[in-house]
Amino acid sequence: MGIGMAADLLQYASSGVTIGAVYALVALGFTLIYNSTHVANFAQGDFAMLGAMTTVFVVTGGLPTFPAAILGTGVAAVAGLALYRLAIDPARSSPVLGLIVLTIGASIFAKGVAQLVFDKRFHSLPSWFDAGPIKLLGATIQTQSLVVLAGTIVVVGALAAFTTKTLLGKGILAVSQNPLAATLMGMNVRSIVTLAFVVSAAIGGLAGIMAAPITLTSYDAGTILSLKGFAAAMLGGMGNPVGAVVGGIVLGIVEAFGGGLISSAYKDAFAFLVILIVLAVRPQGFFGSIARERV
Amino acid sequence: MRSVRSRLLQLAILVAIIAIAPLLVPSNYYLRVMTLIYVFGLAAVGLNLLMGFAGQVSLGHAGFVGIGAYSVALGSVHWGLPGLYSVVLGAFVSAAIAALVGRPILRLKGHYLAVATLGFGFLIALLITNEAGLTGGPDGISVPRPVVFGWRLRTVEQWYWISGVALVVGVFIAQNLVASSTGRALRAIHDSEVAAQAIGVDVAKQKLKVFVVSAVYASLAGSLLAFCNGHITPDSTAGFLRSVELVTMVVLGGLGSVLGSVLGAAVLVLLPQVLTVFHDYEHLMLGLLMVLCIVMLPIGVVPSLAKKFARSGA
Amino acid sequence: MSNIWKSLRLTFSTAATALLMAQASYAQQPIKIGAILSVTGPASFLGEPQKRTIEMLAQQVNAEGGIAGRKIELVVYDDGGDANAARTFASRLIDQDKVIAMVGGSTTGTTMAMLPAFEEAEIPFMSMAGALQVVQPVKKWVFKTPQTDTMACGKIFEDIKARGLSSIAVVFGTDGFGRSMRDQCVAVAPKYGINIVHEESFGPKDSDMTPQLTNVRGKKDVQAIVVPGIGQTPAILARNYKQLGMTLPLYVSHGVASKEFIDLSAGGAEGARLPVPALLVGSKLATEDSQRAPVLAYTQAYEKTANQPVSAFGGFMHDGFQMVVEAIKRSGSTEPAKIRDALEATKGFVGVNGIYSMTAKDHMGLDLAGFRMVEIKNGNWSPIASGK
Numbered sequence: 001m002g003i004g005m006a007a008d009l010l011q012y013a014s015s016g017v018t019i020g021a022v023y024a025l026v027a028l029g030f031t032l033i034y035n036s037t038h039v040a041n042f043a044q045g046d047f048a049m050l051g052a053m054t055t056v057f058v059v060t061g062g063l064p065t066f067p068a069a070i071l072g073t074g075v076a077a078v079a080g081l082a083l084y085r086l087a088i089d090p091a092r093s094s095p096v097l098g099l100i101v102l103t104i105g106a107s108i109f110a111k112g113v114a115q116l117v118f119d120k121r122f123h124s125l126p127s128w129f130d131a132g133p134i135k136l137l138g139a140t141i142q143t144q145s146l147v148v149l150a151g152t153i154v155v156v157g158a159l160a161a162f163t164t165k166t167l168l169g170k171g172i173l174a175v176s177q178n179p180l181a182a183t184l185m186g187m188n189v190r191s192i193v194t195l196a197f198v199v200s201a202a203i204g205g206l207a208g209i210m211a212a213p214i215t216l217t218s219y220d221a222g223t224i225l226s227l228k229g230f231a232a233a234m235l236g237g238m239g240n241p242v243g244a245v246v247g248g249i250v251l252g253i254v255e256a257f258g259g260g261l262i263s264s265a266y267k268d269a270f271a272f273l274v275i276l277i278v279l280a281v282r283p284q285g286f287f288g289s290i291a292r293e294r295v
Numbered sequence: 296m297r298s299v300r301s302r303l304l305q306l307a308i309l310v311a312i313i314a315i316a317p318l319l320v321p322s323n324y325y326l327r328v329m330t331l332i333y334v335f336g337l338a339a340v341g342l343n344l345l346m347g348f349a350g351q352v353s354l355g356h357a358g359f360v361g362i363g364a365y366s367v368a369l370g371s372v373h374w375g376l377p378g379l380y381s382v383v384l385g386a387f388v389s390a391a392i393a394a395l396v397g398r399p400i401l402r403l404k405g406h407y408l409a410v411a412t413l414g415f416g417f418l419i420a421l422l423i424t425n426e427a428g429l430t431g432g433p434d435g436i437s438v439p440r441p442v443v444f445g446w447r448l449r450t451v452e453q454w455y456w457i458s459g460v461a462l463v464v465g466v467f468i469a470q471n472l473v474a475s476s477t478g479r480a481l482r483a484i485h486d487s488e489v490a491a492q493a494i495g496v497d498v499a500k501q502k503l504k505v506f507v508v509s510a511v512y513a514s515l516a517g518s519l520l521a522f523c524n525g526h527i528t529p530d531s532t533a534g535f536l537r538s539v540e541l542v543t544m545v546v547l548g549g550l551g552s553v554l555g556s557v558l559g560a561a562v563l564v565l566l567p568q569v570l571t572v573f574h575d576y577e578h579l580m581l582g583l584l585m586v587l588c589i590v591m592l593p594i595g596v597v598p599s600l601a602k603k604f605a606r607s608g609a
Numbered sequence: 610m611s612n613i614w615k616s617l618r619l620t621f622s623t624a625a626t627a628l629l630m631a632q633a634s635y636a637q638q639p640i641k642i643g644a645i646l647s648v649t650g651p652a653s654f655l656g657e658p659q660k661r662t663i664e665m666l667a668q669q670v671n672a673e674g675g676i677a678g679r680k681i682e683l684v685v686y687d688d689g690g691d692a693n694a695a696r697t698f699a700s701r702l703i704d705q706d707k708v709i710a711m712v713g714g715s716t717t718g719t720t721m722a723m724l725p726a727f728e729e730a731e732i733p734f735m736s737m738a739g740a741l742q743v744v745q746p747v748k749k750w751v752f753k754t755p756q757t758d759t760m761a762c763g764k765i766f767e768d769i770k771a772r773g774l775s776s777i778a779v780v781f782g783t784d785g786f787g788r789s790m791r792d793q794c795v796a797v798a799p800k801y802g803i804n805i806v807h808e809e810s811f812g813p814k815d816s817d818m819t820p821q822l823t824n825v826r827g828k829k830d831v832q833a834i835v836v837p838g839i840g841q842t843p844a845i846l847a848r849n850y851k852q853l854g855m856t857l858p859l860y861v862s863h864g865v866a867s868k869e870f871i872d873l874s875a876g877g878a879e880g881a882r883l884p885v886p887a888l889l890v891g892s893k894l895a896t897e898d899s900q901r902a903p904v905l906a907y908t909q910a911y912e913k914t915a916n917q918p919v920s921a922f923g924g925f926m927h928d929g930f931q932m933v934v935e936a937i938k939r940s941g942s943t944e945p946a947k948i949r950d951a952l953e954a955t956k957g958f959v960g961v962n963g964i965y966s967m968t969a970k971d972h973m974g975l976d977l978a979g980f981r982m983v984e985i986k987n988g989n990w991s992p993i994a995s996g997k
Contacts, residue, residue, distance in 0.1 A: 098593055099589070105585025115575070115578065123873075140852055216841060227413070230409075238405075259821065260824060265783055265812075284407070324700040427788055433788060437725075526696070577687065
């Protein structure tokens with residue numbers, strides 16, 4: 001019984017970390033956009049959907065997985081560019097709540113486009129590597145889970161290097177901390193924010209593409225990802241990239257263990273209960289700094 | 296003095312529309328659509344008190360709509376409560392829950408508050424969906440029409456007038472609340488919590504008060520919706536998309552404009568009816584219109600237009 | 610003031626009279642049939658094939674000259690799976706479009722929300738909802754085409770029993786379909802000598818069922834797994850099932866009866882058994898089978914127009930629409946009351962989903978014979994004789 005239980009726990013953990021990694025990437029994109037514009041982008045999950053759906057249809061059209069994935073990521077990135085330049089930037093003067101409604105509108109629009117260009121059916125992608133699942137201490141781990149994990153680590157690492165090592169990346173940091181000062185320093189804030197949107201959308205797209213072999217995708221798969229990504233970002237502490245990643249993984253693990261050990265019907269409830277409890281104790285999330293109101 | 300006049304004028308316009316509309320519409324279908332506008336308008340006016348005046352967001356307000364709706368369903372199906380009593384019961388339950396969760400939740404700021412209220416709404420919807428023995432589960436539950444003074448209220452016209460009156464009363468109370476000392480305190484909180492505290496406003500108490508009031512508005516709207524539909528489901532009352540819809544009504548109409556919320560409700564109820572002509576392009580159009588509205592009227596329809604008129608008038 | 614009222618009323622009554630006269634003078638005007646379907650939203654896998662089916666069939670009827678020389682005019686609305694929207698569109702069909710019959714209601718939730726409106730307006734309503742509560746107790750104006758969950762449970766339990774098994778786990782979806790079928794299965798299990806020893810559930814938007822299956826795997830007394838669930842989510846379950854290397858007999862429901870489920874399960878559904886309508890067995894039906902002809906005709910036409918495989922859900926619409934058309938023909942009238950009476954008198958209508966015989970007590974009119982037990986073999990439905 002002891003070994004069986006251990007195997008079960010390991011199984012929950014593997015499934016939780018995999019889903020959590022997807023949440024983490026969506027939350028990371030969320031954070032990037034929040035930092036540069038203070039907009040909570042509820043269309044973030046739709047970038048993942050666009051990336052995955054494009055890849056599915058290009059693969060069906062005969063292109064191999066990897067070039068198709070690059071194309072899918074590219075389409076998501078273009079969607080990010082369009083969202084900023086055509087909607088968010090022109091509506092700068094709207095209050096924060098207006099911008100939330102705007103991104104929700106953009107999300108509905110993305111679904112509308114996807115159901116026309118693609119279709120309303122569910123789709124799946126083949127696993128990236130054609131290998132059977134790995135047995136570990138009685139638990140079964142899918143190879144695609146490892147792809148998602150590795151991909152998440154690479155993306156997080158690359159983003160960290162980009163924002164600390166390159167001039168452009170430092171620009172993003174500067175703009176997020178103080179846009180006015182950044183302008184005074186001679187930076188082109190608008191193009192740096194555009195870059196933040198493009199990178200964020202590409203990360204979202206990539207997350208969707210990596211997850212599609214496990215979770216399936218469809219034109220309306222974005223909403224739940226946006227929600228979970230947003231929740232993960234807040235759990236970790238808004239605006240903190242490390243927090244976003246930790247928040248995502250924690251959310252995934254809580255869901256898997258709550259669903260497995262307590263009640264699968266209330267799986268989503270555990271995730272939100274944990275968020276409510278964490279915020280009751282730490283109103284700024286795990287890693288967020290306490291926002292002081294300027295008088 | 297001027298503000299009193301403008302309040303009365305707004306109320307008069309609303310009463311006139313409600314009174315005249317039935318004479319102009321060609322069929323019961325239009326009456327139903329108008330009824331829905333009043334019902335959702337009521338919920339939006341309540342939410343606007345919280346969002347527009349106190350500056351606090353709620354992404355889970357449909358949770359209270361669900362509580363109101365399911366109170367009248369469960370009250371009459373399981374506990375044999377007469378319709379009117381179960382409406383009051385729903386309002387009390389909503390107020391109690393709002394008071395209970397409001398205290399910890401309202402300490403949160405901005406997007407943290409958004410995610411906490413979102414989680415709250417999610418929990419309510421999940422409870423309603425999963426406790427199928429009581430609530431009928433995802434397929435929903437039928438709501439018997441209430442009997443008031445020996446009359447069984449079932450026709451479209453009856454519910455049209457009831458929801459119309461409810462909206463007028465709701466708007467009237469909201470206007471007075473905004474004009475009262477509570478309203479001034481709320482606006483102070485909206486502008487700056489620290490400053491409000493400094494001038495002696497009990498910020499936590501005022502925020503909680505308006506949260507409870509807005510929950511009661513939503514609950515009453517939910518009860519009305521349940522009665523005039525006759526059948527309710529978890530998604531169509533407490534679902535996350537319903538919460539989003541309520542927020543959209545408030546923002547499109549204009550934060551802080553009571554009449555704007557009614558207009559916002561009208562837009563969101565009417566759009567799907569108008570957009571059916573576009574068939575497959577329906578969602579695309581809906582999303583596009585939402586984006587365009589915010590881009591062109593960034594502070595909402597009513598305040599944006601008011602600003603424009605004021606400018607051109609000056 | 611009173612003059613304004615008067616002139617307003619006058620305008621309306623003149624308009625109404627004009628409308629009535631216009632109606633009388635056009636005997637050849639189209640027959641209006643309404644359909645409110647969940648074409649988008651979480652139940653779009655139901656509503657989408659249903660919309661394509663009814664549009665295709667109406668076109669077919671019209672191409673053949675319509676009904677007694679009158680064309681059919683369809684009015685289709687998308688409720689997005691929202692019961693409140695469905696209720697509003699029901700008012701619109703009744704008051705505004707003045708349809709003489711309604712075919713639709715993709716889910717139990719939307720159907721239940723619309724049902725009082727059609728009962729009150731006295732317009733026949735042919736629903737595509739699964740749950741028994743739609744037609745039991747019998748509502749005068751409401752009919753439905755899909756088999757009930759109780760029948761699916763019965764068919765599955767018969768097969769389990771025939772394999773000499775009795776102790777099962779139920780893993781159900783928390784959506785309306787899954788929950789309702791789970792309740793029915795629990796209710797009829799003792800009758801078949803089936804013992805439900807463990808239960809798990811999954812949400813309609815879940816993307817990973819490994820934890821639930823891990824729990825089932827840990828229970829030693831489980832001999833078979835029954836999955837009451839609809840749409841594509843059970844496909845994820847089937848994938849996880851295979852990934853976990855589980856080998857217990859797996860039963861899924863008629864709610865996954867589309868080719869997509871097999872494709873999406875990526876081999877995970879291989880060996881799974883389920884009850885399906887004759888439609889899905891298609892060309893494998895025996896030549897003497899009376900359902901063979903309508904099944905093949907619908908399959909060919911649908912796959913040509915829609916460019917996708919047929920599903921049971923589109924089949925529900927096929928049968929419902931055809932029965933309504935037949936009722937209009939038989940009654941020789943477009944009066945809703947006469948159409949209703951004709952619908953109730955439907956005898957031995959051979960559809961793609963089953964053979965219907967309605968009565969005043971039974972507004973579904975199907976027996977267990979409509980269901981065929983199949984096993985998924987080589988990515989296709991393969992009929993099995995019970996217990997083999």
